[in-house]
Ligand code: ADP
């Protein structure tokens with residue numbers, strides 16, 4: 225058992241250039257304590273008559289200042305927790321802070337650079353590397369990804385669903401067993417045999433989350449996301465299994481409704497945007513108080529799910545994310561205050577070991593046999609589990625007689641034998657159901673036949689009308705776009721004319737350009753759109769995409785794409801990907817060369833052995849055991865080549881992971897582009913209707 229307080233870290237997000245410095249300072253006091261001082265600028269502090277404090281000081285295990293990189297954050301925060309999970313303890317890392325302070329960046333990572341990948345992908349990579357190294361146990365790993373929004377849980381990993389709204393995802397509910405353990409019904413556990421599979425699942429979840437979100441419903445700032453890695457391990461031949469769960473939690477934004485500025489009582493009274501974070505705080509307060517017997521875990525789904533992580537069987541770590549500029553001073557202080565309370569909570573992590581069910585079955589079998597023997601001793605007859613054919617026939621007869629007997633006093637007496645009593649009940653139920661069903665069947669058949677035909681005709685007509693309306697809308701949007709393009713061209717023309725009036729050479733080239741734009745190149749665009757749609761289709765879970773667009777919609781998509789900021793990111797990543805591919809290719813060739821060289825050197829050694837053996841036949845005493853400097857040299861050469869082979873091979877493996885990650889990032893950016901377009905398109909359509 226490991227008893228320790230929750231570890232609490234702080235991370236300060238890099239400030240933009242315009243945001244003023246000097247608001248806070250970091251002081252590394254000792255190895256395991258750092259303090260963060262937040263200095264309230266005079267103009268803000270002056271606004272409060274009853275609070276003259278100008279600086280606030282908070283202690284953390286460690287503070288990651290603006291320059292801290294993702295690998296450093298992983299090494300100090302996540303790696304120790306991952307190690308515990310590998311050893312069989314539960315672990316939780318959660319990020320808490322206002323929207324925009326870097327929670328998602330810290331937990332999942334940035335969307336652009338490979339080096340920006342966050343705690344989840346790095347932890348997966350670390351865990352799978354460790355598992356590979358350890359051949360003394362058999363491991364299985366699963367992942368799950370839960371989003372909680374408005375007290376409802378959603379499974380982000382359900383592959384059967386193509387979400388377009390959060391409600392399309394399967395709803396997850398909480399169940400409590402008699403031992404008060406929490407179980408999540410409908411949350412799928414997906415097996416992930418290696419890093420690549422696990423990363424694919426992470427991206428699937430993130431994509432589902434992104435698609436489910438609309439500009440009207442920015443769920444991500446108000447929902448909690450819990451990515452869980454489940455590890456189980458067993459030594460071959462042993463009956464005990466170790467199971468552990470590692471929760472990586474991206475909480476909802478902690479901002480409060482009333483932004484009033486800095487002031488003691490105002491801060492504590494301000495209301496949360498997010499009710500479940502309010503309940504989280506209540507749980508934390510209750511846990512931090514000594515002698516509290518009741519902890520209100522059940523008030524919200526999130527506190528129920530994280531129950532073990534808070535005051536229970538778990539190694540828990542919190543990261544307070546801070547966006548420390550002048551406007552956010554009050555939120556930052558409240559985040560730090562929350563962190564200070566969390567730091568008081570003690571958890572007791574225990575090894576999660578349980579006995580193999582097979583061993584249990586063997587024990588139970590023995591117990592059953594013992595009981596049977598005892599029963600036989602008491603009743604004087606040996607009993608099998610099943611009734612014999614004869615016994616059943618006799619019971620059927622008894623039942624029949626009982627049912628037909630009109631005497632209200634008649635009874636069905638089968639003796640003190642549970643098997644016989646059960647048999648009678650089942651038999652009677654069957655008889656009853658049978659007579660009920662045959663009655664209902666007759667009735668319903670008649671009604672159904674009449675309904676069917678009339679519904680069919682109505683549906684067809686409605687569908688046609690809908691399509692017609694949709695096409696009308698599309699044409700209108702396209703006409704609008706065309707008008708805008710035309711106006712742009714006219715403006716350009718007008719300017720040109722103003723600069724060089726009479727120079728019709730320019731005019732001509734311009735009009736040629738416009739022509740070109742309308743005809744052949746738009747075909748090229750279309751082709752590109754198709755390519756794009758193909759590439760999106762490669763991810764099986766995103767299949768609901770562009771293929772279904774009408775031609776007009778595709779045209780509009782091309783123009784939209786051209787002007788969208790994300791296309792630059794996609795382009796950049798494409799270039800990077802090309803580079804990495806080339807690097808991987810040349811590295812692969814080099815690895816092959818080295819392998820050939822090693823084989824060649826080995827061949828030479830064998831050759832020398834043969835020669836030596838031949839010489840030994842001629843002069844037996846001397847040659848065989850003599851030290852051979854040439855062979856020795858060949859061996860050192862081989863060793864060196866092997867070393868370089870290993871480094872290159874490892875680099876190649878790293879490149880592979882990076883390439884896969886980049887590919888996933890690109891797919892994600894493309895899906896986002898597509899989604900932005902859908903939103904824009906539907907907005908245009910509504911505008912036109914109005
Ligand atoms: P939150 O999830 O808390 O709302 P995000 O993680 O989405 O905040 O961060 C908001 C923005 O700031 C994102 O664009 C993110 O890339 C950027 N960001 C956050 N933390 C860092 C950091 N440590 N380094 C660089 N960029 C960051």
Ligand code: MG
Nearest residue numbers: 327328329444
């Ligand atoms: Mg976020």
